[in-house]
Amino acid sequence: MESLKELNKFKNIAIKNMNAKKNNQGYKIIIGMATCGIAAGGKKIMKAFKEALKIRNIHIPISITGCVGVCRLEPMADIIDEKGNKTTYIMLTPEKVTKIVQSHIINGQIVAEYTINSANSIF
C-alpha cells in the first residue's frame, strides 16, 4: 500500500468482491464464529450448511464473523440475498440448517420461526 489512492482502489475492489455473485443463487451465508458462537456449536453449524448445500449441488460462499452481542442466541447465521437483505437465524441446530437451506436458499422462503424476530418476545 503506497498511497491513500491505492488504498481506495483496493477498497473498491474489496467491496466489489464482497458483493459479487460468485454463486448460482445470489446468497451469502455468514456464521457467527467468535468464542461464544464456537462454544455454542458454530463449527457444527458450518459443517451442516456445507453438507446441506453439497448434496443439493449448490455453491454459496460461507463466511464467518465475530460476535454481535447476543451470545445467548448463538449459534447464529446471517443469510444475505442478492439485494442485500439480511436474515438472522438464531439458536441453530443441524436440523434447522437443513430446513433453512431447503426453504430459504432453494425456495426463497424465510423460515420465520427460526429468525431473530421470533425471539423478540423476550427482547
Next chain:
Amino acid sequence: MHIYKTHVLVCEGNVDAIKYSYDIFNEFEYGIKKNKLTNEVKIIKTKCLELCENNSIIIVYPEGAIYENVQRNDVDEIINEHLLKGRIVKRLLVNKSNENNNSYETADFFKKQTRIALRNCGVINPEIIDEYIAYDGYKALGTVVTTMEPEEVIDIILESGIRGRGGAGFLTGKKWLFTAKAKGNIKYVCCNADEGDPGAFMDRSVLEGDPHSIIEAMAIAGYAIGSNQGYIYVRAEYPVAVQRLNIAISQAKKLGLLGSNIFKSNFTFNLELRLGAGAFVCGEETALMTSIEGKRGEPRPRPPFPAIKGLFQKPTVLNNVETLANIPMIINKGAKWFKSIGTLSSPGTKVFAIGGKINNTGLVEIPMGTTLREVIYDIGGGIPNGKKFKAAQTGGPSGGCIPTQYLDIPIEYETLSNIGSMMGSGGLIVMDEDNCMVDIAKFFLEFSVDESCGKCPPCRIGTKRMYEILEKITKGKGEMDDISKLEELAKVTQSASLCGLGKTAANPILSTLKYFRNEYEEHILEKKCKAGVCKELLDYLIIEKDCKGCTKCKKACPVNAISGAIKKPHVIDQNACIKCGACLEACPFDAIIRK
C-alpha cells in the same frame, strides 16, 4: 440402473388440469431432448402433490426447488437456467412474499445502541483484511501518515475528549501527549488486552470480531508519539483472539500496512503479541509492562508514570482494547462528531457486558449518559420471572453496587465514582431480590484474595482478613464490631495499597455497607439471610398441616435428619440438618419451607 443427476417432477394436478400438465410434460420432454439432457435429467409425472392451490407445480431435485404456476413458455427458462446453468428461477418459486425485517439490526436490543467500538463485530469476516478495508479500514492510518503531523493527531484525540475505557478514565490524548513529549528515541505502544474482570468480555469480542481496528489504532498511536514498536498483551485464555490477531498482523504486513515505510513515508511500525498467563494483576499497567519484559508480573510504584519510564524503562503509551477501537473512527469522522455522542465530561460510547439476573445477557454499546434504567429495562429486557431489581454491580471486583435509588443516574465516569462504584472495564451484573449482598461482597473479595499478587502487605493481608470477617458473618458467627473492623480494614487497604487492584479491592464491601447495611445487621443480629443464600443461616421446616406423611423427604435426606411415621407429619432435626435442600425438592405437597 442409470442414475440421473436431476429429476423433474411434474404434478398431474386434479382431473381438470390433466390435459394442461400433459402439455407441460411434453414441453419438458421436448426441451430436454433438444438440449441433449436425456442422460442427465429424468422427468417424472406424479399424482397431485397437494402443494397447490393452482395446479402445475414442478419440483426439481436434487435442490428441491418448487415452481408454481408454470406455463408452457416458462419451461424453456427452467431448462436453460436451472437444468443447464444450475440457477434457480426465482420468479417462479412458490409465494415470494417475505418480510425483510428479520435481521438482527431490526431487533429492539440493537436499535437503542450506538456502535462505534463494535462497529465491525458481526459484520465483517475478521480473518479477511479486504473486508475490513471495504468498511473504510486503514483509511485513518493512511490519512494520518500521509497528510498529518504527529502533533495534529494528538490534537484530534485530545479534542475528542476520549477517556481510557479500561476503567480509570484518564484522557487518552493526554497520555499520548506526555509520551510524545518524553525524552528518548525509543518509545513503545502497548495494548492492554488482559481482560480479567469476571463477566466482562468486550475486549475479546473486539479482538475476535475486528482485530484490524486495534492494529490500525496502534499504528496511529505509534505515529503520534514517535514509536516504531508495539506490543499487544493478550490473555492466553483467548485462543481465538490470539489466532485472529496473528492472522491480521501477517495480512497487514503483507499489504505494507505494518512494517517499514508505511504508505511510502518514513514511518515504520512493527507489532508483536505477548501472551499473559492469566494473572488479574497483569491488567494493571506497571505489572503488564513488567510481564512483557519477561519478569514476574508485579506492579511497581508510580511515579515515574509509564509515559516517562514504562516498558524497558522507555516512554510507553498503554491503551485498552476498547479505547483503541474508537481511534480510527475519531480520525475518520473528526473530534466534533465524537464529542456529539455521549456527555460533556464523558464523550463517546461505552460497551457493557450485561450479565446476572437479566433477560438479555450480552454485549451492548450505549452512548455515555444513558441511564442505568434504560440499559437494564429497555435494552436488557428487565429482570426474569417478574422479580424486583435490587442492585447492579459495575466495575467487577473493583467496583461497587448501585442500588435502586440511583437507577436514573446517567452513566458517566464521575457519576459512577461519586456513588461509590466505578466504570471499570464495563462488566454490569444485575442482581434481584434473591441475591444476598453480603454474599456478593464475599464473592468479589474472594476473587481479589486469589488474584492479589502479594507484593504489598495492605492488599495481601488486608483482603484476606476482610474475607475472613465476611465469611464469619455469612456463617452466622458475626458480631456487631465486625462491621467497624471491616470499615477500618477497607480504608487502610484502600489508602495504603500499591496498585489499583488493592486500592479498589474493598469497594464491593464499602458500597454494600453503604447501601445494604441492614443486610449485614440482619446476618449478625438476627442470624438470618432474607435472600435465602447463606446456607448456614437457613432453616428447613415442615409445615405440620400440609405434611401428608408420604416419607419422600425422609428417603431423600442424606443424613437421616427427618423422622416420622407413615401418614403422620414428619419433623426435621435442626441439629442434624446440613441444609442441603434435598427434602424441599422431594416434597410433592410443598409442605417444606426454607426460612
